[in-house]
Each structure stands twice: as structure tokens, then as C-alpha cells.
Amino acid sequence: MKETIARPQAHFNGASFIINQGYPMLLEVKCYATLAKFQPKENEFHLGPKPMLRDLIVFLGIPEGEIKISFANGVIVGPEYELQEGDRVGLFPAVGGG
Secondary structure, three states: OOOOOOOOEEEEOOEEEEOOOOOEEEOEEEEOHHHHHHOOOOOEEEOOOOOEHHHHHHHHOOOOOOEEEEEEOOEEEOOOOEOOOOOEEEEEEOOOOO
16 A cells, blocks of 8 residues: 655645655755845755746745746746756746835
8 A cells, every 4th residue: 555645735826736845856946025034045956846836936935926027048938937957047036116
């Protein structure tokens, strides 16, 4: 009989998914401006197989709606972007001013 393992569950844009903490991936992540408080100290993340950007956002604890623009390797991407080993990710909040 296959053992069922309880995994942390997360929510993003109304969708629920499981965070699998068993697959390490090296990423370079930079959180800008008001997101700097979420800046990770390490570059290794355990996000599960075929992780998407939204998995990383939840892993970092960034609240839904806080990110306005996200980049991977210098290209604008959305939360459905499938992360690859070695990606350089930049996360930017909405910025107001006058």
C-alpha cells in the first residue's frame, strides 16, 4: 500500500496546490523595493517537480497581489512560468508616486 504524505498546501490566485519540499533547485532570486523583506538568504529552493513561478512566490511567503512585474532571465513572465535550474528571477511590487 502506498503511503500518503501530508504536504503543506498553499493558495495563489484562488488555486490550491501542494508544496513538495523534496526537490532542490538553485535559483538566483532578487526581491525589489517593498518586497525586499521577502528576499531569501539562500539560493536553493525545494519546490517540487516542474515548479512554476507561483510556487516560488508562495514559498517565499509573498502575499497574493503584491507582485506587479516578474522577470526570469531578463524576460517578463507570469506566475505560470516553469522555473528552470539556474534561472535569475526578479520580483517587483506595484510602485506608486507622484
